[in-house]
Amino acid sequence: MKTLSKLTKKLHSLKVFGSLESEISCIVYDSRKIVADCLFVAIKGDNFDGHSYIAKAIELGAIVIVCEVLPSNYADFTNVAFIQVEDSRLALGELANAFYDFPAEHLQVIGITGTNGKTTCTFLAKAIWDAAGKSIAIIGTTGIYIADRFIEATHTTPESLELFELLDEIRKSGIETVVMEVSSHSLVLKRVAAIKFAGAIFTNLSHDHLDFHKTMAEYAKAKKILFDMLQIGAIAVVNSDDSYAELMLNDTQAEKFSIGFSSIKGNIACRNILLSKESTSFSIEENGNIYNLSTKLIGRFNVENTALVAVLALKLGIEFSHIAQGLAQTIGAPGRMERYILSNKAVAVVDYAHTPDALEKALKTCKDLLDSEGKLFVVFGCGGDRDKSKRPEMARIATSLADFTIITSDNPRTEDPAQIIKDVEEGACNNNYSSKIDRKEAIEFAIAKTTIGDILLIAGKGHEDYQVIGTKKIHFSDSELVRKYI
Numbered sequence: 001m002k003t004l005s006k007l008t009k010k011l012h013s014l015k016v017f018g019s020l021e022s023e024i025s026c027i028v029y030d031s032r033k034i035v036a037d038c039l040f041v042a043i044k045g046d047n048f049d050g051h052s053y054i055a056k057a058i059e060l061g062a063i064v065i066v067c068e069v070l071p072s073n074y075a076d077f078t079n080v081a082f083i084q085v086e087d088s089r090l091a092l093g094e095l096a097n098a099f100y101d102f103p104a105e106h107l108q109v110i111g112i113t114g115t116n117g118k119t120t121c122t123f124l125a126k127a128i129w130d131a132a133g134k135s136i137a138i139i140g141t142t143g144i145y146i147a148d149r150f151i152e153a154t155h156t157t158p159e160s161l162e163l164f165e166l167l168d169e170i171r172k173s174g175i176e177t178v179v180m181e182v183s184s185h186s187l188v189l190k191r192v193a194a195i196k197f198a199g200a201i202f203t204n205l206s207h208d209h210l211d212f213h214k215t216m217a218e219y220a221k222a223k224k225i226l227f228d229m230l231q232i233g234a235i236a237v238v239n240s241d242d243s244y245a246e247l248m249l250n251d252t253q254a255e256k257f258s259i260g261f262s263s264i265k266g267n268i269a270c271r272n273i274l275l276s277k278e279s280t281s282f283s284i285e286e287n288g289n290i291y292n293l294s295t296k297l298i299g300r301f302n303v304e305n306t307a308l309v310a311v312l313a314l315k316l317g318i319e320f321s322h323i324a325q326g327l328a329q330t331i332g333a334p335g336r337m338e339r340y341i342l343s344n345k346a347v348a349v350v351d352y353a354h355t356p357d358a359l360e361k362a363l364k365t366c367k368d369l370l371d372s373e374g375k376l377f378v379v380f381g382c383g384g385d386r387d388k389s390k391r392p393e394m395a396r397i398a399t400s401l402a403d404f405t406i407i408t409s410d411n412p413r414t415e416d417p418a419q420i421i422k423d424v425e426e427g428a429c430n431n432n433y434s435s436k437i438d439r440k441e442a443i444e445f446a447i448a449k450t451t452i453g454d455i456l457l458i459a460g461k462g463h464e465d466y467q468v469i470g471t472k473k474i475h476f477s478d479s480e481l482v483r484k485y486i
Contacts, residue, residue, distance in 0.1 A: 001025060004039070004064055004081060007098045011083070011091060017074060018081030022063050027099055027161055029092055036061035041092045044068070050088070066091050089190045093160035097194040100168035104195045107171055110312065111182040111192070112140075113226050114203030114239075116358040117305045118156070118181040120297070121201055123333040124309040124326075125179040131326035132318050137170045139163070140181035141352075142334055142463045146170055157186030160194065167195075184222035192226075199235035199316055200226050200254070201308045205244040206357030220244045230254035235315045237308050240266035257315060259284070259307050261300075270307045275300065277369045284310060291320055295327045298337060299365035335462025337362065338479060340486050346450035348485070350478045352462025354383070354410065356393045359459055363401040366455045374453035375403040379446045380460050381439065382424055384415030391420065392427025402457070404449065405433035408442035410460045411468040439467065440481060447485050458482065 005020040025037040031053035034040060040057040042050035042065065054071050064081045065074075066088060074082050085091040097104070112121045122138045126145070129136035137146045139158065144151040144166060151166075157180065158166065170178050182200075186192055205220055227236055227248045233255075238245040240258035245265075249256050260266035261273075272292075273282040281294040282303050291314075295306050306327055313323050338350040353362040359380060367376055378398050382391045398405040407424050409417045421435050436442040443458055450456050458478045461467075465477040 001037075002099055007039075007095050008083065010098060011085070011094050012087070013083050013085050013091075015084045016081070017070070017084075018064075020081065022081055024064060024099070027092070027095055028057075028062070029159070029161060031057055031060075034060035034062055038062050039064040039066065039095065041088055041095065042067040043088045043092065066095065087190065089160070090193055093164070093190055093192075093194040096161045096164040100164045103164060103167035103171045107167060107175075108177040108198045108316070109167075109195055110177065110179040110316075111195075111197045111200040111226050112179065112203070113182045113184070113187070113200065113223050115206045115355055116353075116361070117203035117301065117308075118183075119333045119352070120302065120305045120336050121203065121309050122179045122181060124306055124330060125313065127330035128309065128313045128318055128323050128326035129177060129179075131329065132322035134177060134318075135175040136177040136179060137173075137175050138179055139166060147173055147175065155186070156181050156183040157191055160191045163191060164194075182226050184219060187225040188222045193229070195229075197226070197230055197234055199237070199312050200230055201312055202227070202236075202238040202242070202245060202248045203305065203308065204239055204242045204357070206355060220247055224248055224250075227252040227254065235312060237312045237315070239304055239308060241304075255315070257311055259304075259311060261304055261307070268311060270303060273300070273303055275303075275368060280306070282307065291324075293324055293327055295330065297330070297332045298339075298369065299361065301361045301365065302332075302337070333463070335464070335479070337365070338462075340479075340482050342447060342450065342456075342482075342485050344447075344450060345452035346447075346454040346456060348447070348450075348456045348458060348482045350458050350462060350482060352464075353380075353457075353459040354461075356390050356397055359394055360397045360401065362457055362459060363397065366457050367401060370455055371453040374455060375450075376401070377404050377406070377446050377450060377454060377456040378402040379406045379408055379439075379442050379456070379458045381408045381410035382420055382460075383411045384413035384417070384420055386413075388423060391423040392425075395424045395427035395433075396429050399428045399430045399433050403432065404446075406442045406446050407433060407435040408439045409437055409467070409469075410439075412470075413468050414470060417469075439476065439478075443478065443481055447482075 001023045004022045024039045028038045029041045040062040066083045112118045119141045122140045141156045143153045232253045236254035237257045240260045258266035259268045261270045269285045284291040335352050340348045351362045353359045417437050466473045467476040
């Protein structure tokens, strides 16, 4: 139980109606979770408005209502306190932070943002901190990892209430550092607005989530929020080869580090890159200092991920020997360029690539690793009820880079999967493809076409062990299916 007056000390409130001495049992923003003596925050969403549930929340036991617009009959609820705020989402985070006794202030919090590479970066950070004998937790797309405990993720970045509850658990478990994926949605929706980040990484920005952000300019502006939040003493590390890197660093108070890979931009250079089927090595050069690194992760894009995390760790005080040890040992994140040797001696690669840029990078990586006589196959689909503009672009990339493409379903959700595939097919620039709605059938068809020396990229779902068809979540795993053929 927490006293309302203590929770509201840092709240940007407009008006308070009623007593601030109420004892609050918990904070709720989902009216289905109302319990006695709770505080209900009315949030406006795209498909719902929590303000419509205020009367119901009070009927079910809420004794404090936080809202942007007061109900016309608020004065009739004599035993209920109303707090009118300018932004309910911001208020939810501020209240949750206070309710859990400001857990982020006792943790070193690292944020990773960008279109692609966020999950891999979190696992690279964990490998480094583990090698240094330091405790670290992960919050991200593949789940929440707190010591030996695993919690399934419903969002890349949890809603602020759940996020602060997790940070409280992390602090109480004795862990000192947390690395988290920070999505553009979470930044716009103020889920992390109350967190003080010790460091942040920007990986890249490419076409994704334009159903939400509408334009690339708005998408970039959302990512920039993380770097605008950084305070003096924090560390900001960006991929300076990306055209949005300079924007990210504009106006940030953090100490800035930008890494140039193929360009001469940045104050740190990544050089001597050597790629193979089994490993990757490169050097980081800064002010005459050279740091040589190697990793089991493959592909040029993983050079970028690895270098970004290595520099951040170095600037946060991790010894280079531990950085090198951690990166040499790690196998990366689940569902990210997972390799399997099939019984026919072809190689299958399962990857989460679900954006045009990620698919292109994954295909180019596989193409670089092909034997001289080998062929490159790809299976991919596009999700339903999401940004439709990327569908033909992904077909263009696949049919131009792969020898043969199988277009299939991803998570069709409430859209007709056949129509999604038609949208995708519009971008095909060669006649080197076929389409199969059933993902299992598509993968098995692709495996049957491969032979020794070939590579099959199965893209789009990675670590996910389900498909969303209609409104139902059905068990399905690309990796599980592939393992039947190794």
